[in-house]
Amino acid sequence: MAIGAPKVTPTLKNFLATYLPASKSSKKQKFALGISDAKLGPELFSDTGITAVHNDTTMEMIRGIRMHYAKLLQNLTDAEVTKAQLGLGHSFSRTRCATDVNRQDKPITQTIALIEQMDKDINTFAMRLKEWFAWHFPELTKIVNDNTIYARIVDLCDARRDNLTEDLKEEIEQIVLDEEKAAQIIDAVKISMGMDISDQDALQIKKWAERVTELMTFRETLSEFLKQRMSAVAPNLQALIGEIVGSKLIAHAGGLTNLSKYPASTIQILGAEKALFRALKTKGKTPKYGLLFNSTFIGRAGAANKGKISRYLANKCAIASRIDCFSEYPTAKIGESLRDQVEERLKFIASGTKPRKNKEAMEEVLQELKQEGLFYGDNAKKVEATAAGNDANEDETDEERVAKKSKKDKKEKKEKKSKKEDKEEKKSKKRKRSEVEDDSDDEDAQALKEAAKTKKKSKSK
Template sequence: MSSAHVLFETAAGYCLFTLPPSHADVTSLLANPASILTALPSKDAAGKAPAKGTQVQLTAFEPFESTLDALSATTALVEGKLSKGLKKFIATSLDLEAAKPPSSTLIVADTTLASSIQKKFKEVQVVSNTSVTALMRALREYLTELLAESTGTTLGAKELSAMTLGLSHSLSRYKLKFSPDKVDTMVTHAISLLDSLDKELNTYAMRLREWFGWHFPELGKILQFEGGTYAKVVVALGGDRVAASDAAVAAALMDIVSEEVVSQVQSAAEVSMGTDLAPSDRSHILLLANQVLSLTTYRTQLATYLHHRLTALAPNLTLLVGDILAARLLSHAGSLLGLAKLPASTLQLLGAEKALFRALKSKHATPKYGLLYHASLVGQASGPVKGKIARVLAAKCSLVARVDALGEDDDATQALGLQYKIKLEQRLAQLEGRARKAYVLDNGSSDKKNGKKDKKFVQTAAGAYGEAADAVMPDAADDLEEKKSDKSESKSDKKDKKDKKDKKVKSEMSEKSEKSEKSEKKDKKDKKDKKSKKE
């Protein structure tokens, strides 16, 4: 008769319980889980505990050596994996390493873990269903009594509760620290903040131009497209155009703009048509200019942080499309793993969902690109080629995203983005009919650590095509010449026939016109004769 066992995991270690012969029939036991209470060390109404041969026994107990060991074992259990420690514990406890292992049934709470155990130990019948939960709940209620009777340990409910709490905290910290979703969340927040900063900076810079333009309107014409430089010049002037003639202010302006621009500012300040400012107005304008400068500085720091974060998270994708576009793709997909799961056709249209559904609804042409329109390769392409290069770029982005999300961190995988970028540039040149750039590996720089030479890409000129080396079969050439001559003869014959036909038609038309004129003259003459006879 086969024995029935229950695998029970605790914060202290692995437990293997053996069910008594009266409850060895697992099917009937799981049909009525409450019957296990008669085999647990609980006292009846008379105050007597069940006999030892009729109650559940703890067959084996393997405590965890440290918190790190417990954390690794719990992580494997959560993922449904069979760890080495649990594998050894089951094999030793059920005597599966013997020549003829006994037939046994193992009850497991987690179905994924049960399937992993069944694949490893095929001689064991593993059972896991919804009825196991009630059985595990009953064992957990009497866990301290079962451990005390079988091992003699004084592990109470308080100690088990403290161990469970500590293990749950460690597991939460582990998931929070190593979860790729949390790292992707940092990138999502950073790119969203970067977009907000760009909008705010544009608004603040425009407001500063309009506000200070009432006092010095000529400065906006001198510095037309430089928002940060405009704010620096306003701060250097102290909010007053009259200070431009000062030597100290001129020296400060020299550090910001060129000498030619400084002379233009000084000459424009002398003949400016702006209004004067009150001290309170000037102070608020200076505060706004300093705010623009501080936001510009923070924007630069945030862009640097985003670059370092993306270089560590998705190096190949960053090399292929750049920092900003890679961050936008990750933010739109939700995470790097979510981006890796997307097919290339979906990735190509990320950011153009509204245009896609509007085109499908109105039965018009669908868009060819979404966020990828801002990629440098798509921007370099001409109009007819943009759609093709966007499709190729989306395919390569999908591949490198999968490598970054699921691949190993070695030199071969990190160089994949650069290789794909070179191939895309050559493909773009081929589509546009330009000369392709040839890239060869040159062993130039040396690596001092291991003595190996570092390979780098060097651009060389593309070779010219030799037309003189083309060979044409003589028979084929003769046939080609004959066909050309036949075509020319047939064309000339057709032209002659057409000319003859046109001449014939013209002659017939002229004859008809002459006949009609003669008949008209004859009719007129007859009418005239008749009239004369009557008179």
């Protein structure tokens, strides 16, 4: 724990107390404690009062001790040292995993990476399925454009176009969600120009269609899981730009804490690093957006206003990520108000209607949170203190209150008098100093005149 955090654990404190000589203060310390981690120094000083040293010589000494550890200690072999190092490495990694700040963000990063990979795979698999089944029923590719619907229809008919009859019309309508398309599919079977396939080919096509549909259903469950995780970890960011774009930003930044530390200008071009460095090398135009391009707000904006909306959206994303990261009980209400502000900004750019100010929008949300008991503001302690004082004042009598006021007035008068006296003393000191300096200047001038006269007399002689 002391290496990973770094923190001063009780075992480390006991070790230092037993093996180091006692000293009354850090100034009278007669030894130098070398450390390998500079961050451990302030913690050591605050807990034990020992000043530590971290420089090149200490690092060299620690390296030498680690190298020749088995020779410095008796009855210790190299094998035992390697075992101890292995155990230390395991315990260190275990504590790092247990105290990881981004442990809630790991499922989000893994899930969005898996969804992106599955989208690519499903597209390629569906394309193969269409090419394979088009030899038997080519008209279906023109009628049905969606990959999921296509795979489900192939699975329904057992990879045989002759099975798509009037008996399966209701099931086809449930898959296609359109009566006209279902009728077109049944009519296309009668005039199809596709070739016949064998039973083995039909069986393989059916198995492949089943596998594609399973992948699609699994992808839907993954998206639901991602939605739940984002609502628990970053609800404001999800309410602002959606779970897909928000999770991509978190994954690209390496966690919600890293994303919250980024400025809005960095969030704006996250995902467009290659284009940015290419523009810096060639002295061209820098990119206006990166992963934020997938947001619906930028798609709805005009071509001339995409940069403005992306900059405004990046500002709101920075606010939402910081609220999600550093608030104890985050809610999605602030993210919803930020989304409304972006909508108002789009209307302002399109039609000219003035949007609300950020201060007004935030005050409305904070009032709602205060009513629900989720926000108390920065003056919670002051409010509690004043409430306690009011309760105490109610029990007091009028005479006691008058006496307290008179005491306060006397204290204030004394303080004012003391301040005036201090000012007068300072002014008198300044005057005395100026007079002394003037006298010294006059004496120096007279001494210089006398010296000049003596020089003239000596020259005349």
